Structures are given as structure tokens and as C-alpha cells.
Amino acid sequence: MVRYLGRRVLYMAATLLAISLVVFVIINLPPGDFVTALQAKYNQQGQGLGPQDVENLRVRYGLDGNLVQQYWHWFTQIAAHGNLGMSFEFDKPVAQVIAPRLGWTLAVSLITLLVTWALAFPIGVYSAVKQHSIGDYAVTTVGFLGLATPSFLIALVFIYFSVTWFGSVPSGLCSPEWCDAAWNLGKLLDLFGHLWIPMIVIGTGGVAGLVRIIRNNLLDELRRPYVTAARARGVPEGPLLRRYPLRVALNPFVSTIGWILPLLLVGDIVVGQILSLPTLGPILLGALKSQDMYLAGSIIMILSVVTVIGTLISDLLLGWLDPRIRLGHQR
Amino acid sequence: MEHARPLLEISGLRTSFDTYDGKVRAVDGVDLAVHAGKTLCVVGESGCGKSVTARSILRLVEDPGRIESGTIAWNGHELDGTGESFDILALDPKDKRLGRLRGGEIGMIFQEPAASLLPLRTIGAQLIETLRIHTDLSKKAARAKAIELLDSVGIPDPHRRVDAYPFQLSGGMCQRAMIAIALCANPSLLIADEPTTALDVTTQARILDLIRSLQAEHGMAVMFITHDLGVVAELADEVAVMYLGRVVERAGVEELFADPKHPYTKALLASVPVLGRDRGRDLPTIPGAVPNPLHRPTGCSFHPRCAEAIAGRCDLDDPPEVDFGGGRTAECVLYAPSEDTEGATA
Numbered sequence: 001m002v003r004y005l006g007r008r009v010l011y012m013a014a015t016l017l018a019i020s021l022v023v024f025v026i027i028n029l030p031p032g033d034f035v036t037a038l039q040a041k042y043n044q045q046g047q048g049l050g051p052q053d054v055e056n057l058r059v060r061y062g063l064d065g066n067l068v069q070q071y072w073h074w075f076t077q078i079a080a081h082g083n084l085g086m087s088f089e090f091d092k093p094v095a096q097v098i099a100p101r102l103g104w105t106l107a108v109s110l111i112t113l114l115v116t117w118a119l120a121f122p123i124g125v126y127s128a129v130k131q132h133s134i135g136d137y138a139v140t141t142v143g144f145l146g147l148a149t150p151s152f153l154i155a156l157v158f159i160y161f162s163v164t165w166f167g168s169v170p171s172g173l174c175s176p177e178w179c180d181a182a183w184n185l186g187k188l189l190d191l192f193g194h195l196w197i198p199m200i201v202i203g204t205g206g207v208a209g210l211v212r213i214i215r216n217n218l219l220d221e222l223r224r225p226y227v228t229a230a231r232a233r234g235v236p237e238g239p240l241l242r243r244y245p246l247r248v249a250l251n252p253f254v255s256t257i258g259w260i261l262p263l264l265l266v267g268d269i270v271v272g273q274i275l276s277l278p279t280l281g282p283i284l285l286g287a288l289k290s291q292d293m294y295l296a297g298s299i300i301m302i303l304s305v306v307t308v309i310g311t312l313i314s315d316l317l318l319g320w321l322d323p324r325i326r327l328g329h330q331r
Numbered sequence: 332m333e334h335a336r337p338l339l340e341i342s343g344l345r346t347s348f349d350t351y352d353g354k355v356r357a358v359d360g361v362d363l364a365v366h367a368g369k370t371l372c373v374v375g376e377s378g379c380g381k382s383v384t385a386r387s388i389l390r391l392v393e394d395p396g397r398i399e400s401g402t403i404a405w406n407g408h409e410l411d412g413t414g415e416s417f418d419i420l421a422l423d424p425k426d427k428r429l430g431r432l433r434g435g436e437i438g439m440i441f442q443e444p445a446a447s448l449l450p451l452r453t454i455g456a457q458l459i460e461t462l463r464i465h466t467d468l469s470k471k472a473a474r475a476k477a478i479e480l481l482d483s484v485g486i487p488d489p490h491r492r493v494d495a496y497p498f499q500l501s502g503g504m505c506q507r508a509m510i511a512i513a514l515c516a517n518p519s520l521l522i523a524d525e526p527t528t529a530l531d532v533t534t535q536a537r538i539l540d541l542i543r544s545l546q547a548e549h550g551m552a553v554m555f556i557t558h559d560l561g562v563v564a565e566l567a568d569e570v571a572v573m574y575l576g577r578v579v580e581r582a583g584v585e586e587l588f589a590d591p592k593h594p595y596t597k598a599l600l601a602s603v604p605v606l607g608r609d610r611g612r613d614l615p616t617i618p619g620a621v622p623n624p625l626h627r628p629t630g631c632s633f634h635p636r637c638a639e640a641i642a643g644r645c646d647l648d649d650p651p652e653v654d655f656g657g658g659r660t661a662e663c664v665l666y667a668p669s670e671d672t673e674g675a676t677a
Contacts, residue, residue: 131394132394223393224446225441225442225443225446225447226446226447226448226449226450228386228391228393228441228447229439229441229447229448229509230449230457231389231391231433232389232391232433232434232439232441233433233434233438233439233461233464233512233513234430234431234432234433234434234435234461234464234465235434235460235461235464236430236464243449243452243460244449247449247451247452248449248450248451321451322451323450323451323496323498324450324451324496324498327496327498327499
């Protein structure tokens with residue numbers, strides 16, 4: 001197990017190194033850098049920056065030297081001090097821009113995820129076990145509709161109806177009077193009053209997709225010889241389903257954690273924008289539009305780290321769940 | 332057969348599969364009897380319905396398959412004086428007797444031993460689970476019994492192997508574990524559905540030896556499904572030859588090999604190579620292929636491939652089942668007690 005873990009961590013480090021390179025290249029693709037942007041800004045205000053000032057600023061932000069040195073500076077700053085650089089747009093360190101939104105993003109996403117799983121799992125199992133029943137056809141049809149409708153469209157429909165019926169747009173996660181208030185019951189209730197909209201909007205597609213994954217996995221497993229063999233030795237249907245095909249069908253479910261974690265962090269970008277959610281998604285969109293490259297790069301870098309960690313978590317879970325993975329190499 | 336009442340009596344079993352192209356009658360009126368302590372071999376080509384027959388006994392036929400009619404009488408309780416006989420097919424799916432039959436009174440082993448075990452659980456876990464369903468052993472006692480059973484089916488080092496996963500064992504070892512699971516509740520019948528087909532020849536021989544010695548030890552009946560006539564000669568007391576969903580010939584094993592009646596049986600036996608005799612000559616084969624069960628030939632379903640088919644008779648009328656006495660039957664017009672076509676060949 002320790003060796004398995006060690007191997008995974010090593011792969012992880014290598015992957016992150018490669019990702020950091022790519023992200024750095026992306027950051028440096030647009031012409032100019034933070035200092036040229038500053039220079040332009042000061043020029044607009046009529047205060048020119050001398051070549052000496054520019055040079056000093058470059059040294060200060062680690063922008064002097066060639067690309068390799070710059071990469072080294074950027075990389076060590078992140079690795080050693082957790083310093084993600086400066087955001088042009090907000091004019092403060094990237095960390096300070098991201099941190100306050102991280103909590104909200106995680107809250108919205110985690111609750112949505114839990115509800116999605118809680119709904120999708122039983123529906124998927126039912127739909128597989130009772131294949132070709134009326135319930136299965138109903139679930140499958142609704143699932144196709146849910147999967148085919150983009151979530152931003154659902155968000156727009158929501159906004160349309162809430163404006164025509166209630167005369168207000170459901171935006172953000174709190175009412176103005178509660179937003180800056182300290183946490184108390186009122187604020188919590190207000191949060192739940194707002195939370196159900198992004199939950200439904202983001203969750204619909206997720207539930208539909210997961211139901212299909214679980215249904216197909218389980219249908220595959222239900223036809224395996226070991227199911228017939230277990231039935232032939234008298235295992236009752238309930239335990240048979242739980243102990244045999246469902247356990248195997250769980251594996252692909254677990255392996256989705258790898259790509260669900262980053263989704264959790266960004267939230268749905270377009271939906272976040274439409275419903276003005278205080279998540280990272282809209283920030284990333286803004287940073288890309290205004291070429292705020294350190295901010296965009298940092299968000300992408302954080303997402304990559306989370307993806308790699310998510311993959312590690314699902315690998316570990318899979319190894320724990322599936323002895324074929326855990327013991328495969330010592331056959 | 333002049334024995335007492337058979338342990339298991341299948342009569343008029345019809346099992347079919349609904350496919351997009353139509354209804355496939357995989358088993359089309361099969362009558363079979365398994366006698367206590369004896370071995371019945373069911374032999375036939377792929378797709379003749381022998382596996383489906385075996386699966387129908389424990390009601391394991393899955394969608395889109397359906398058992399349409401027939402009875403399967405289980406006389407185990409009557410024979411050992413513990414209860415009444417009943418028709419397995421008439422049981423409610425939730426009936427406790429069905430649960431006791433599966434794995435308790437009837438053990439079953441399958442063609443692909445490794446695929447018949449869940450790869451995520453140790454063989455011990457799956458064996459102990461079955462033991463605890465059919466006996467009231469405690470967890471600890473069940474584990475001890477499991478190790479004992481693994482030892483009895485010839486798995487070396489059972490203390491360690493009890494915690495092995497199926498993928499860590501060879502196919503032969505997996506089949507031994509399956510046999511241990513099938514025998515854990517001392518069944519009076521073992522159904523073996525081509526248990527050696529996926530194994531190599533030496534492993535095959537060892538598994539057959541094991542089944543034979545366990546049968547002698549436990550006094551159980553065995554219903555052995557195979558396409559291998561060599562296995563039949565080695566194991567069987569009685570043989571049923573199946574072709575396209577019907578039993579075409581029934582005989583004791585010696586009679587079958589000495590004096591096959593049905594042209595299909597004759598052709599099957601002729602196509603088995605004999606060391607020495609067949610050197611340097613082509614092995615006889617049965618012309619053509621097994622017809623698609625969707626388009627079953629009219630009359631005798633074997634007539635298009637039969638060397639002795641009678642035109643105007645075999646291709647029109649269903650062949651009669653001729654009883655030779657002593658449990659010997661053949662479903663062929665050649666032995667029908669009618670004068671005009673006696674001995675005639677087309």
C-alpha cells in the first residue's frame with residue numbers, strides 16, 4: 001500500500017510540474033507583461049515611468065531575466081511562499097482575490113454534489129434493476145431531456161419566470177440586507193432561500209448524467225456470470241444486488257471524483273455569471289477577458305492541483321474498493 | 332430405468348427467448364430424469380439447449396428468456412423422507428423452498444469459473460456467505476468449515492488461500508473453489524454446466540477426478556452438461572443426447588457407445604477420432620451446420636443433415652419417440668413400428 005501511495009504521489013508531482021510549465025507558457029503568451037500594463041496605465045494618467053522605474057518594477061515582480069529565469073522565479077514563489085503573484089484588475093495579490101470566493105464556491109458545489117448523488121444513485125439503481133419498466137422509461141426520458149438542456153438555458157428560464165411572477169431577479173446567494181451581516185439563523189435561512197435555484201440549475205444535468213452512468217454500469221454488471229452463480233447458490237436478491245453487481249458498479253462512480261472536484265471549485269462558469277453567484281467561475285471568465293494573466297493562470301493552476309488531488313483520492317478509494325487494482329501487480 | 336423414483340424429473344420443459352427476430356425456442360419439450368446417486372450426462376453441440384435446460388432447473392433463465400411450460404419435479408424430500416415432492420417451476424419466486432434448493436439441495440458449477448466468482452471478494456468470503464445462508468454456523472465456525480472444504484477440493488494451503496481473490500488463482504483453482512461452494516451444504520444433486528470447457532486438458536482431467544471422488548464420497552447425483560464425448564464415457568451412468576432443444580436419444584452409457592440408435596448420435600460418435608484407426612484418413616463430419624433455431628426445419632429437425640433421412644417423411648412429420656425399454660429411447664422414424672418404411676433409406 002505504501003509503495004502504491006508512493007508511486008501515485010511521484011506521478012502527481014511530475015504531472016503538476018508539467019502543468020505549471022504549460023500554465024506559465026499560457027500566462028506569457030499575450031504580448032507584454034504586468035509592468036507594460038502598469039506603464040500604459042501611468043502613461044494614460046500623464047505620469048510617465050522612467051526606464052529605471054520600469055527596471056526596478058521588473059526586478060520587484062520577478063519579471064527581469066529570460067523566460068526560464070522568470071519561470072523559476074514564479075515557480076519558487078508559488079512552491080516556497082504560496083505567492084501566486086499580483087492581479088492587475090483588482091490590484092491586489094491573487095490569493096486575496098480568490099480566497100473569499102473559495103468558501104462560497106465550495107459551499108454551493110458541495111451541497112449541489114451531495115444532492116445530486118443522493119438523487120442519482122437510487123434512481124439509477126432502480127432504473128437498471130427494473131429495466132424496460134414504465135418507471136425506467138420515464139426516468140430515461142426525463143434524463144435525456146435534462147442532459148440535453150444546457151444548464152444556462154435552465155438558468156435563463158428561471159430568471160424569466162421569477163421576473164414575470166415575482167418581479168425580481170434571483171441573483172447571488174444572499175439578499176442585500178444579509179450579505180454583510182454576521183452569521184446567524186436569519187442569514188442561514190436567507191442562504192437556503194437562494195441556494196435552491198443554483199442547485200436545481202446546476203444539478204439537473206448532473207443528476208441526468210449520473211443516472212445514466214449508474215444505470216449503464218449496473219446493467220453491464222447484472223448480466224455477468226457471477227450474478228447467476230451467486231443466485232444459483234441461494235443468495236437472496238437484495239443482498240445479491242448490494243454485495244455483487246452494485247459493488248462493481250460503484251467503481252466508475254468513485255473515479256468521477258477526479259473531475260468533479262475542479263468542477264466544484266469553479267462552479268458552472270456560465271451559470272455563475274448569469275445568476276451572479278460569488279463563485280470562482282465568473283472571476284476566471286473576467287480574468288480571461290481582461291488578460292489578467294496572473295489571476296487566470298493561478299485559478300487554472302489551482303484547478304489543476306485540485307484535479308490531480310481528486311484523481312489521487314479516487315485512485316486511493318479505488319485501490320481500497322477494488323483488490324484487482326491494489327494487488328494487480330503481485331498476481 | 333427400473334430404479335425408484337428419480338431425484339429430479341423434468342417433463343415437457345419449454346424455455347424460449349424473445350429476440351428482435353422472433354421467439355427462439357431454445358428448449359422445446361425436454362423430458363429428463365436424474366436418479367439419486369447417479370450421473371446423467373447431457374451431451375450435444377453448442378446451442379442445442381443443454382445449458383438452458385440446466386439453468387431452467389434452478390430458475391436461473393434471465394430476461395429475455397422465459398420458461399413457458401413443463402414441470403420440474405424435485406423428489407429429494409420424498410426420497411429421504413423429510414417432506415413432499417414439489418414442482419420447482421410452480422414455486423413462487425419468494426418461496427423459501429426455492430432458496431433452499433439453490434445452493435442447498437442443488438449445487439451448481441459453471442463454465443467460466445473465474446467469471447463466476449466476484450473478483451472484488453475473496454473466495455473465502457463468498458464461500459462463507461453461502462455456508463451461512465444454508466447452515467446456522469457462526470462466523471468463526473463457517474470460516475473453519477470453509478478452510479476444511481477448500482482442503483477437501485484439493486486447494487493447497489487452504490489457510491492462506493481462503494483469503495485469496497479469484498484473480499489470484501488459476502482457472503482450475505477457481506473451479507475447485509466453485510465446487511467447494513456448490514458442495515458446502517451437502518447437496519443431493521450437483522449440476523455441472525460444462526465445468527471443464529474453459530480449462531486446459533490436464534486441469535480438466537483433475538477436475539473430473541475430483542467430481543467423481545466427491546460424488547462417491549457424498550453419494551450425490553450429478554447432472555453433467557458437456558459437448559465432450561470423452562467426458563461422457565468417463566463419467567456418465569446415463570446419457571441424454573440433445574439436438575436443437577430436444578432430447579433425441581437416451582441410453583445407459585455402455586449401450587450408447589456400443590449401439591447408438593439415433594443417426595445424430597451415430598454421426599457424433601463417428602466424428603470422434605480413435606487413436607490408430609483414424610491415422611491418415613479424414614475424420615467423418617456431420618454435413619452442414621446446426622440450423623438457426625429461429626428457422627427450425629419442419630419434421631425432424633435433424634433431417635437436412637441426416638444420412639438416413641427418408642424423403643417425404645422426415646421432412647414433414649415430427650419423429651415419434653420410440654421406447655426400447657430399460658430407459659432407452661430414440662426420437663427417430665427409423666425405429667417406428669410401421670412396416671412400409673422399415674429399413675428404407677433415402
